[in-house]
Amino acid sequence: QLQLQESGPGLVKPSETLSLTCTVSGGSISSNSYYWGWIRQPPGKGLEWIGNIHYSGSTYYNPSLKSRVTMSVDTSKNQFSLKLSSVTAADTAVYYCARVRRHYGSGSQFDYWGQGTLVTVSS
Amino acid sequence: DIQMTQSPSSLSASVGDRVTITCQASQDISNYLNWYQQKPGKAPKLLIYDASNLETGVPSGFSGSGSGTDFTFTINSLQPEDIATYYCQQYGNLPLTFGGGTKVEIK
Numbered sequence: 098q099l100q101l102q103e104s105g106p107g108l109v110k111p112s113e114t115l116s117l118t119c120t121v122s123g124g125s126i127s128s129n130s131y132y133w134g135w136i137r138q139p140p141g142k143g144l145e146w147i148g149n150i151h152y153s154g155s156t157y158y159n160p161s162l163k164s165r166v167t168m169s170v171d172t173s174k175n176q177f178s179l180k181l182s183s184v185t186a187a188d189t190a191v192y193y194c195a196r197v198r199r200h201y202g203s204g205s206q207f208d209y210w211g212q213g214t215l216v217t218v219s220s
Numbered sequence: 221d222i223q224m225t226q227s228p229s230s231l232s233a234s235v236g237d238r239v240t241i242t243c244q245a246s247q248d249i250s251n252y253l254n255w256y257q258q259k260p261g262k263a264p265k266l267l268i269y270d271a272s273n274l275e276t277g278v279p280s281g282f283s284g285s286g287s288g289t290d291f292t293f294t295i296n297s298l299q300p301e302d303i304a305t306y307y308c309q310q311y312g313n314l315p316l317t318f319g320g321g322t323k324v325e326i327k
Binding site for chain 2: 143144145146149157159160161193195198200203204205206207208210211212213
């Protein structure tokens with residue numbers, strides 16, 4: 098059974114960089130059939146897609162966050178990562194990693210999710 | 221960006237009731253529409269993909285329909301374990317976008 102687990106600091110100071118890692122177990126991250134994505138959810142609010150990455154390194158980012166987002170993949174560790182720079186209180190959210198079924202080179206369905214990790218931006 | 225408008229934003233129904241949620245896209249997305257269930261404190265779970273296909277392992281009491289801009293999600297007979305927030309999500313165009321959610325409660 099595929100499992101995803103987010104890890105990283107739960108508290109980040111304003112203007113600093115949020116860094117999270119998603120560790121995939123029970124399956125390989127190196128599959129052409131899937132992307133790997135990040136989605137966030139501010140407390141009490143809806144879902145926002147952040148971006149997807151393929152094991153080859155190709156990425157798709159939400160334009161609303163693109164200038165601050167960097168995603169990377171480490172196939173040797175079966176992990177992928179998210180960096181979000183210059184954070185503000187508006188970036189406080191539960192961050193989820195997920196497997197994304199491939200669709201015409203980008204993504205379609207998020208079919209496996211991590212449990213999510215709350216990141217709070219505060220001094 | 222494609223805007224996804226879900227309605228209602230919340231509803232209250234009795235056990236055994238048929239529950240219907242709608243999702244309208246701001247432009248034609250063919251059948252590139254998914255539905256998720258999110259229980260409190262949990263990650264979303266994929267229920268329906270490509271507008272009408274039931275994800276493996278999901279009970280048959282859930283269904284979806286529609287194409288183009290108008291989509292419907294139905295719970296055939298509401299059960300206590302169905303209490304959750306339901307989201308639609310489109311992948312017709314990037315960025316991938318979600319509806320605002322429909323919170324389903326028991327009356």
